[in-house]
Amino acid sequence: MLTFSTSAIANWLVSLLSSASIVKQAEGLAAYAIGVAILIMAFAYFLGWIERKIIAKVQARHGPTVVGKYGLLQNLADFMKLLAKSNFFPKSSDKLLFAVALPAMLALSIFLILLLPLTPSTGIGNMANGLLIVFALFAFMPLLIFINGIASGNKFGEISAQRSVIMMMSYEIPMLIVIASIGMLARSYDLVNIVESQAHIWYIFLMPLGFFVFFVAMLAELERSPFDLREADSELIAGWLTDVSAPYYTLALFLDYTKMFLGSLIVVILFFGGWSGYGLLPVFWLVVKALIFAIFVMLLRATAVRMKLDRLLRLGWLALMPLALINLIVAYLLFVM
């Protein structure tokens, strides 16, 4: 499968380079990338505000109210404050890896959003195996967390890094099995095809079990409660972010919400019919659905109790894996055969 995709990329690059309008194409790409970057920033910023507000409401507080109307500028103020602080790498850290890992994660998640088709005709990688490429790259995320944790030279970071790898073992395989069943239903790994094949009925209604497995795995991937074991604040202080100082921490916060946007987009594209909706711009529906999903995840964060690592492993292998397999078989028997 991957050879197909690499050849697709190669073909695309060759066509890009050989075409006469190379500059024009590059301009188009750059404009698209900038547009998406603005969308990501706006979404991440708004998500940060909305998370504060929602969790505050659950906890019978008001949340930010002072800076800007309804506290809308509070995050900007915090962002400025953090940027104004000095950066610091601990003596025991591997400075190169420590400096690179977080920006690499941010770049990776932005790149992944660029790969996703936000409307029927956009998305950089309109290629046959888009879904596989997205998840192949997505699997780098826990690895980069591992690198950051180890490179920080902090024992809490080290424990967090170990947890990251063990967590990956528990949820990655069930997630990939669900992805396989989606590819089976859509008869394609092209993300545009997957969305279009949901025109009549969303996959969440065809595969509720698969959605459940994917949802749990996605929560673990996004480090959201109750699976926020890597940066468990009451146990590991901040896990792999313990020794990260202020400017990098802004990156980490931004990364958190970018990943949230990415995860919500993937879930919406795979299970909630992507951009399908009535009237308005397709990208509007996509973002609204992603927002609803993100709010649901936030409500979980406000209420859930953190799971233990060994319990998560058991959940992954003894519950999610069989469920994912059952989902695959049932989907095959009902809809493919």
Place this chain on the structure above:
Amino acid sequence: MTTKINIGPIHPSTHGVLRLVVELDGDTIVGVEPHIGFLHRGVEKLAENRMYMQNIGYMEKIDYVAPMAYDDAYVAAVEEAMGVEVKERAKYIRTILLELQRIASHLLWLGTMSNDLGQFYTLFMWTFRDRDKILRLLQEHAGARMFYLNMRPGGVVRDLPPDFEENTLQVLDYIEKRITEYEHYLESNQVFIERTKGIGVLSREMAIELGATGPVLRGSGVNYDTRSNKPYYAYSELGFRPQVMFVGDSFARYKVRMLEMKESIRIIREAFKKIPEGDAVGMPIRLIMPQAKNRIVTVSRETPRGEAFIYMIADKERPYRLSIRTPSFINLSLIDEIAKGSRLADLFAILGSLDLVMADVDL
């Protein structure tokens, strides 16, 4: 191969300045060594240089979560040294206030414990809101929210305000409802059950041998509560029943405290029915006035964290020697015994279930 990690003195879950050196084999705890003393203020020594009435303010700061408990324990020691009887109405007032203080303390504990388990401050905020209602009641009586200074030898600083009973009963109804709700939320949460049941088991024998006190001891199945074993104030008239669970794990300790809150609510309601009329005001604050005979006094009181034991060699105007056995210190010393063999993540469930206040440990 084992690794050692330092948890604290600055860490979100140690509730103050506790430093734990944890020896880990992978994710399993091999040993826990508590290092204390970061909050030592020398209360015992300070007390030797001050008149009897000056010391109350210092005693309150021993346990800033339940200040009135120590306030009361110290005043009781002074009363015994001076040979003063507590007025009948004051006995009931003290019982009511102390039980209110216990509910407030346990509510705070419930919030912080759920926080230790990785709950994102939600229950914490809710219990703080409920606790605040109690603090307001105590403020009506004493004039302060945290450090009340309302115990006087022989009674309390002033009688209860006129609408105190009505307000208290209202707040108790509200809190009883809320506690039942929290219990329902937590016990129907599978993850909470898994993280507390069977974690940090302290057997009955070890609990007695290591000298555990309070809810920790009663969670291990020992029916010992100072309020019923050495009854003071109005507890025996109110039919107080100690709450005991038999498993000895974190869940049992949690459950004991939940049951204790309900028992406290019952006792306060009972006390309002039986409270006699009359005078309740104790001695006014005058530095020279309390004069004690030179004798040895021992007092034990059930604070929300366990049995606080005061040993005082009384002098004429000031204590010659004051020694306090604080429950948090004893309960902290259990940590190595009960955390051994569990996972790193469990350590915080165990710490939370012990309900430590570092000021109480370091004195």
